Amino acid sequence: MTNNMETKILREGSARKRADILAAARNLFLTEGFDRSSVDAVSAQAKVSKRTVYDYFGDKRTLLLAVIDEVGQSLINSIQHAIDHSLTDVKDLEQALIAFCEQIVASTFGSSDYAALIRLVTMEAAHLPESTYDWLDSAPEIAIAERLAEFGRRGQLEIPDPLLAARHFAALTFLLVFNNMGPSRKTEATAVKRTIDEGVRAFLRAYAPRIT
Structure with missing residues (x-):
């Protein structure tokens, strides 16, 4: 005992x-x-x-990598939470994808963890291996790809390449919001909403099931 x-x-x-x-x-x-x-x-x-x-x-370099890994993992957990919350038991796929993107923008890009991660990766690029960037990019894409593949299996989407589809989805929606943000990392709510809505619709048009 x-x-x-x-x-x-x-x-x-x-x-x-x-x-x-x-x-x-x-x-x-x-x-x-x-x-x-x-x-x-x-x-x-x-x-x-x-x-x-x-x-x-x-050593100090390993400590830097551990800090980035911890912050990155926290962000990936936020993305996984958004997937579980918005993209499970989906009836209206368009609204579910919009809600998912809105949650990502609100909880991830607006967080202190995200700001810290961007600053660390930008400031200390010379001390980081290229694999750091690969991991930070690929982990969220893989999580999204897995859920898109499930929508493909259900016949809600046509997804021949889930990872490529995830990259297209991110580029059209929340990453586009991020890229349009200014130095203050803020933008108008109406602009965010329009970017996400139109991005989701463009994605759905591209990946809608083909009628034969």
């Missing part, structure tokens, strides 16, 4: 330490930049020893 309790406390403590280190590193990388942020500063802000930071992450 005692051993199990000790193990549980140790694991919970370790998870908290890791989270504290990542939070400190994220804050410093965003405010000071990667090159000017030291492991000493990270450990001081996280209230752990410098040795603990190295034990968890090995």
Whole structure:
């Protein structure tokens, strides 16, 4: 009984330490930049020893990748939540896709996580492998592609290439909203609504089931 309790406390403590280190590193990388942020500063802000930071992450570059991975995973979880919420048990496909895009724009692009991710990837590109960009791009597309493929199996859409369809869908809808945003990352609600509505309709026209 005692051993199990000790193990549980140790694991919970370790998870908290890791989270504290990542939070400190994220804050410093965003405010000071990667090159000017030291492991000493990270450990001081996280209230752990410098040795603990190295034990968890090995070096500062690995710590940067871990920060980006954590923020990126949070965004992917938001997208998956939007898929589960808006694209399950769909009766009106057009309205469901519109609702999904609106949720993505509201919960993802408007979030501090998204802003942090864009800043980190932009500011620290020289320190990141190309595979970072591949993962950030492909993970949301794969999740969307899986749901579009399901609509294809149900006969609601004709989807010969689900991943390509997901890229077309994103480009016509929420990515177009993002690309049209100014430096403040804000745009008129009516413009967002029109972009999403027209993008979804264009996608549905392109991928409507063929009548034979």
